[in-house]
Amino acid sequence: MEDLASPEPKPQPDYRELLERWGEISDLGRARALLAWDERTMMPASGAAGRAEQIATLARVRHERLTDDRLWELLERLAESTRDPDTIEAANVRAARRDCGRARLVPADLRAEMARSASRGETAWAAARPESNLAAFLPHLERNIELRRRYAACFEPTSHPYDPLLDDFEPGMPTSEARRLLTELREGLVPLVATLAEDPGAPEDSIWLGRNRFETDAQKRLASELLRLLPLPPGGWRLDPTLHPFATSIASGDIRITTRYDPDDLSFAFFSALHEAGHGIYEAGVPAESRRTPIGHPASLAFHESQSRLWENWVGRSRPFLEQALPLLRREFGDRFADLDAERLYRAANRIRPSLIRVDADEVTYNLHVALRFELELELFEGSLQAADLAEAWNARTEEYLGIAVPDHAHGVMQDVHWAAGSFGYFPTYTLGNIIAAQLWEAAAAELGDPDRLIAERDLETLRAWLAKRVHSHGARYLPAELAERALGGPPDPGSLLRRLSRKYGELYSL
């Protein structure tokens, strides 16, 4: 718009063609997302073979369109003719060039081989994990690492061999920065965890547990009611059971949240539903009119995780929220929660306990699980650690950071699917999300006043609107580093998170 009066008119037909082409690329991606959601929530078991083909076809067709030479030529012309870098148009051209450029650097053969190896690795892992059969899994792990090395090499020159892997999830963040942030956080957390673990005044949290104690239908009603407390888009979301909880969005007004109902542990569905809803609130905040454009999606996995953690931990584990949840708990599980007061529920929701399994970890120790994975990944790709020595390194570091011994590989190096599926560079974004959430909370408090007051007043919409303005509404218009400047007022920094955890758990425990 700003260029209308300038001597050279904008190449409007080129830009229109870009939006048309990207609309198709986006639609193919969203269709694939729906097929994946359906596979994990609705599909009859015997649909699996057909579904694998359908998803592979959609991915292939989308990739073909993304790497089409005509699209690349179009983007080259647009990059040359776009002069004002601050427009939405320029951001769309930049984002599209980034995505296309990266897609074009990787040969189709290598991509296919990675997909095959990931699929085989996941199958082998699923079979080997129950018996902690590391020997059966190791060749797949080695193959995945080798293929990811070749993948990373496609992006040379790079400052660090891990950079291209991290860049897939956290665009533009150098490995060195992720290392600095996670190391600083880890150094602050290890002594805190050690102190909390030995504290005799630790909160009592057995209220959440009980063998076959929590009936699924009652949990479903509870989770639905909980999500009704959050500012999800009215008429724009649904909640379904699955094996491994996730959230996905088929459109801004079509948010799919999933959770799992563990009959022995009510806290799993309670907090994972809030977590996935947080992802959903972010997706719903990306403006519908930008959805099919290059910037029409969240900025990065770390920003995504910052939203899920914020709604799960900062809102969901707060005193005022749990006070509102208590009547819902009493309605479904009356006999158990009748005599519990809100303060005891708050304490029960905030017990810190070093444990073996990442996905069951509390908000403090979780980051140590991530730190050890991230550090091991770096060593693998720097070449200072071999896959054959990974388990030993894992066990030693678990002892060092969490103070516990690993009894078997199923509870150790084989617990996560990520490496089995060839996914390296993903783990650090979990902790980066926690770091960003803490900074967002501080920034929100500075502008809106104490967010706990908003929660108490059932005015979560004010908090959501603030997050939407600062983060959601931009989609991927800015790279994460620039979005951090705009939303947090500076780069990611673990200081806020460390302050928050020390203060919160200092008060809760007898420190």
Added chain:
Amino acid sequence: MEDLASPEPKPQPDYRELLERWGEISDLGRARALLAWDERTMMPASGAAGRAEQIATLARVRHERLTDDRLWELLERLAESTRDPDTIEAANVRAARRDCGRARLVPADLRAEMARSASRGETAWAAARPESNLAAFLPHLERNIELRRRYAACFEPTSHPYDPLLDDFEPGMPTSEARRLLTELREGLVPLVATLAEDPGAPEDSIWLGRNRFETDAQKRLASELLRLLPLPPGGWRLDPTLHPFATSIASGDIRITTRYDPDDLSFAFFSALHEAGHGIYEAGVPAESRRTPIGHPASLAFHESQSRLWENWVGRSRPFLEQALPLLRREFGDRFADLDAERLYRAANRIRPSLIRVDADEVTYNLHVALRFELELELFEGSLQAADLAEAWNARTEEYLGIAVPDHAHGVMQDVHWAAGSFGYFPTYTLGNIIAAQLWEAAAAELGDPDRLIAERDLETLRAWLAKRVHSHGARYLPAELAERALGGPPDPGSLLRRLSRKYGELYSL
């Protein structure tokens, strides 16, 4: 295989390429089917705009691939080099050439215009129908007819202007044959209906009805239990509520059945669930290994409808099946069905009553609803009837065939969505399905003995296996006319159906 020793080897790489290309075309179609299923069963309301874009993109990409010049050249080469016409390979080449050839004859502009006009027509119809506002709807109807005329003209020379419309649903069937079959049936049914309508010994069927009498959850359980009586693939189907019942298959082992639970009328869900399950049983019988090939789908809409009608009417309204359904009805709606015996339930499920609305019609009068629509379509495309005179012709023919007056257009010419959405040539397949079902039942009885005995022995698998051998397993290997020869032992013929209806209702009524 048969050609391995012959001097000219088969063009195996070409055939492999055909299968690869068709696999993608098929996957894109199945993905679209899943998006459509989700839209009608699962999607949050505000997902509609995004979904329309996603479905349009999948349709466009699929169409592009289907009309790709390289695919057409490949098929030309394959047609020339394929010598034995009886192989699966030859059938795949024929089916692919048919589909591609038809797709290539229609200009992209016309297709887009038809899609737009259909979408606008459906919206206008939905708004105008409640007030029977024919004037508001008429321009859309006229536009749809004009576009369909232009569409049909793409296939010239044709023997009849309606041929290409019918051919979309019933490959290879000439209009003249459909006319002969439907006219012969109609001439047999009109006097039968007139007799039954005046019969004082008509069965009592009020057991199915009652204002807000049938609770949705109980109906859901009943429908699930009913479908468990049918030979659906174990672990390969699901049943969900929707507004307008349909069935679709995402894979042979992934059958999606839907129904609607009317709180005032239990018979709707009862019989529509059986009907849609019949469609699903056909889809599940198309071999998984052929699914992604050109012949990997049912042969035609008439054969499809023959299966839904067979399970709904021939099995579902039979004495032995209803005897098995009675305990299920009593379990969910005990007070109402406790004193009803199986014979009275059988009578209540087989009441013939001329009525205004096609989708609520019984198995006899249904065919008269179809006959009048088909005849009016023919007159419209032959030019002997103008859209402006359609309503008058509709009302006159309803009086003539069914003996009842049409009170308003909502209960007359505006009741169905088909014409609003530009769908002409579809209606006759409903009755052709009934005709084929009757012939299949006679053929099955001749080979297996009385099918009612199989139902009584809860051995519906034997009946399904016979249908699979005769019909399902061939997919679209044969055109409907050839499949009829093989499965029915001759061409479609209304004799079987007329005999069945006269006998059944002669016994049930006091004739």
